[in-house]
Amino acid sequence: xxxxxxxxxxxxxxxxxxxxxxxxxxxxxxxxxxxxxxxxxxxxxxxxxxxxxxxxxxxxxxxxxxxxxxxxxxxxxxxxxxxxxxxxxxxxxxxxxxxxxxxxxxxxxxxxxxxxxxxxxxxxxxxxxxxxxxxxxxxxxxxxxxxxxxxxxxxxxxxxxxxxxxxxxxxxxxxxxxxxxxxxxxxxxxxxxxxxxxxxxxxxxxxxxxxxxxxxxxxxxxxxxxxxxxxxxxxxxxxxxxxxxxxxxxxxxxxxxxxxxxxxxxxxxxxxxxxxxxxxxxxxxxxxxxxxxxxxxxxxxxxxxxxxxxxxxxxxxxxxxxxxxxxx
Ligand SMILES: Nc1ncnc2c1ncn2[C@@H]1O[C@H](COP(=O)(O)OP(=O)(O)OP(=O)(O)O)[C@@H](O)[C@H]1O
Numbered sequence: 001x002x003x004x005x006x007x008x009x010x011x012x013x014x015x016x017x018x019x020x021x022x023x024x025x026x027x028x029x030x031x032x033x034x035x036x037x038x039x040x041x042x043x044x045x046x047x048x049x050x051x052x053x054x055x056x057x058x059x060x061x062x063x064x065x066x067x068x069x070x071x072x073x074x075x076x077x078x079x080x081x082x083x084x085x086x087x088x089x090x091x092x093x094x095x096x097x098x099x100x101x102x103x104x105x106x107x108x109x110x111x112x113x114x115x116x117x118x119x120x121x122x123x124x125x126x127x128x129x130x131x132x133x134x135x136x137x138x139x140x141x142x143x144x145x146x147x148x149x150x151x152x153x154x155x156x157x158x159x160x161x162x163x164x165x166x167x168x169x170x171x172x173x174x175x176x177x178x179x180x181x182x183x184x185x186x187x188x189x190x191x192x193x194x195x196x197x198x199x200x201x202x203x204x205x206x207x208x209x210x211x212x213x214x215x216x217x218x219x220x221x222x223x224x225x226x227x228x229x230x231x232x233x234x235x236x237x238x239x240x241x242x243x244x245x246x247x248x249x250x251x252x253x254x255x256x257x258x259x260x261x262x263x264x265x266x267x268x269x270x271x272x273x274x275x276x277x278x279x280x281x282x283x284x285x286x287x288x289x290x291x292x293x294x295x296x297x298x299x300x301x302x303x304x305x306x307x308x309x310x311x312x313x314x315x316x317x318x319x320x321x322x323x324x325x326x327x328x
């Protein structure tokens with residue numbers, strides 16, 4: 001008997017990504033499924049188990065226990081049982097979450113660090129983000145006036161991360177679980193209206209769907225894809241310009257100023273990232289850019305990782321807060 005349509009769709013999505021030209025360096029690599037026990041990642045595990053058997057590659061799951069809720073250990077064990085039912089071995093990894101800067105963000109950071117560290121060498125880590133997650137990310141970015149990089153959403157392949165379900169609706173992962181007798185964990189956070197994302201999902205998107213007569217989630221995901229293509233092209237242009245505007249261990253502000261704003265900001269982003277500045281936000285980038293495009297003798301912005309950007313003698317330089325060059 002052929003599988004249910006939802007099951008076929010999830011399997012096809014995993015196979016397509018693994019067989020795409022971009023994934024060629026990972027042919028034959030082991031697969032790790034990051035599984036929370038929710039419908040998306042459980043359906044992903046089932047699809048990945050099927051495809052891995054077909055491709056003859058090893059597959060396993062990692063369940064991260066953040067220890068943030070009462071009974072989190074039992075939730076993780078329940079996920080392991082569900083995974084055992086589809087023939088996938090799983091490991092529970094307990095992480096310590098340091099709540100500085102918001103619990104959600106800290107949990108996410110701890111989760112990604114653990115997944116990266118615990119995966120077998122060279123393995124791809126499959127994440128269950130869906131088309132609905134992508135649409136929510138784009139809408140949130142638009143509403144907050146984020147730069148194109150945020151609105152471009154998540155990439156299907158960003159090694160070691162792979163997101164095969166970015167074209168799959170959440171309703172499909174739920175249907176795939178039902179069809180395979182899987183019982184996903186319902187995270188109470190997913191229906192808690194104190195979370196902005198939950199209100200977007202349950203109030204804003206349905207209203208937009210009604211007003212625009214459907215297809216909104218797909219349209220937002222399409223916007224994200226177009227922006228990713230534009231962003232990749234811009235990245236190539238910026239790479240060329242960066243080598244041109246480098247001067248005396250910094251950047252030449254007069255040369256930079258002549259560049260179109262979008263190229264200039266991308267050059268700054270690539271340069272700062274190469275200098276070791278971590279996780280630049282769009283706001284950081286705007287203040288960095290002001291030193292070039294709107295120079296009034298102002299001080300440079302403090303950047304993440306205790307770095308400071310300074311402009312002196314027509315050059316931009318990154319320094320640590322105690323005025324040493326990075327790595328110096
Ligand atoms: N506790 C967990 N253990 C393992 N993997 C997880 C866990 N929680 C989430 N994931 C993985 O991350 C994916 C996205 O989960 P979710 O949307 O809850 O996270 P998020 O924090 O909103 O997303 P992101 O991680 O990109 O910010 C899941 O489909 C799953 O693959």
